[in-house]
Amino acid sequence: MDIQNFRKAVFAIAIPVALQSMLQSSFSMIDQVMVGQLGKKAIAGVEIAGKPAFIYAFIVNAICTIAGIMIAQYIGQKDHLSEEKAITVNGLVTIVFGFLFTAISLGFTRPFLHLFTKDEQVIREGMKYLRIIGYSYIPLGLTSLLAVPIRTHGKSPWPLYVSILSAIINTSLNYVLIFGHFGMPQLGITGAAIASVISQLVSMILLTFLFLKLYGAFHPSLALGKKRTKQYIKMLAPVVLSEFLWTLGQSMNTFVYGHMGTSELAGMSLTGPVQGMLIGALSGLSQAAGILIGQSLGEKHYEEAYHHSKTLMRYGFIGSAVLAVALLIFRTPYVGIYQVDHHVQSIGSSLLLVFAFLMPIKVENMILGGGIIRSGGLTHYIMFIDTIGTWGVGVPLALLSGLVFHLPIVSVYLILSQEEVVRLIISIIIFRSKKWMHTIN
Structure with missing residues (x-):
């Protein structure tokens, strides 16, 4: 594929995926902005109660990554039967993890929240949210998974349209249920959770319909065969464990913020939605890498895969630099939306300043680790990179700076984020070695 056709293919995948990811991030942003009108206790409660969904979403992302690698390479090999098996197996794994996280959220609600804060009001608010949002996990997982084959077959706008509708439903229900408009009861944080569950259910139903429309006579099968089952486990286990x-590790950071104080935790919570929105704006490049580089590897076009990977990294750097400048300009008006005291707003604004400077590094890590290096299926490289970065650097620095030396939260965030620098250095070394380039047989 020449560079002009490659560029067209990248944008055909990346733009709809980016818009969809931003809309998905808008769920948490809408929840945070509207719940933010209820005060910092409610904000902190949603932040903590959202941790199981946060962890599950990243595990689902790992499963979807493996599904994308398999589907892309099987498309390159023109093996439709294996493609259907890959979708079925990854769907089952997604549902199993969904049941597990739902059981944890509903069965251990208070003990889980108590890990992060001793503030009883924050815990009570979090319990209202977690006991309902747990029902959204399986719909969330299936929605994410079904979007993978649809997107890989060149129908990226379809999941985007579903996300637009889902975001509209989520926003409308938030407005009605949180504040009690149109004769509905004022449910506060509980209303935000109900709105999210309903919107995720709608997404799942619509994407199931579109998936069946695309595939027609889909033949579900778990019969990968002994060789491919071992290969699948070898790919899946490292990336799921890594995620x-x-x-x-991110939850450990929240543990540190929570024990530094409710204002610190609330200030960090303000930054989460906008961080997700900005990273989501460039997540399409990571998805494009997984699909297009995976297809090149499936066809054994290794030099093409390497050359196109460097092009994607350049796009990521340029895009992240532009968005970082925009964040520097708009960070103060953004935190001003929330009905919290000036101290919490100041913390949030300062944290976004640090994030803006770190953003190009984070985006390059996302494209390399989340797309390029994974596309060959040798996912143990990613487990190595993430384990060293998170547990060798990030978590120890967070615990030391936050709970031992009691530094301000902005300093803690800057220090622990050096894990991103370490992760990027290791990723570049592995990328340049070309050992990640592999074809699934």
Whole structure:
């Protein structure tokens, strides 16, 4: 594929995926902005109660990554039967993890929240949210998974349209249920959770319909065969473990913020939605890498895959630099939306300043680790990178700077984020070695 056709293919995938990811991030942003009108206790409660969904979403992302690798390479090999098996197996794994996280959220609600804060009001608010949002996990997982084959077959706008409708439903229900408009009861944080569950259910139903429309006579099968089952486990286990350990590390950071104080936790919570929105704006490049580089590897066009990977990294750097400048300009008006005291707003604004400077590094890590290096299926490289970055650097620095030396939260965030620098250095070394380039047989 020449560079002009490659560029067209990238944007055909990346733009709809980016818009969809931003809309998905808008769920949490809408929840945070509207719940933010209820005060910092409610904001902190939603932040903590959202952790199981946060961890599950990243595990689902790992499963979807493996599904995308398999589907892309099987498309390159023109093996439709194996493609259907890959979708079925990854769908089952997604549902199993969904049941597990739902059981944890509903069965251990208070003990889980108590890990992050001793503030009883924050815990009570979080319990209202977690006991309902747990029902959204399986719809969320299936929605994410079904979008993968649809997108890989060149129908990226379809999941985007579903996300637009889902975002409209979520926003409308938030307005009605949180504040009690149009004769409905004022449910506060509970209303936000109900709105999210309903919107996720709608997304799942619509994407199921579109998936069946695309595939027609779909033949579900778990019969990968002994060789491919071993290969699948070898791909899946490292990336799921990697995502779990990474999200667990992020939860450890939240543990540190929560024990630094409710204002610190609320200030960090303000930044989460906008961080997700901006990273989501460039997540399409990571998805494009997984699909297009995976197809090149499936066809054994290794030099083409390497050359196109460098092009994607350049796009990521330029895009992240532009968005970082925009964030520097609009960070103060953004935190001003929330009905919290000036101290919390100041914390949020300062944290976004740090994030803006780190954004190009984070985006390059996302494209390399989340797309390029994974596309060959040798996912143990990603587990190595993420484990060293998160548990060798990030978590120890967070615990030391936050709970031992009691530094301000902005300093803690800057220090622990050096894990991103370490992760990028290791990723570049692995990328340049070309050992990640592999064809699934």
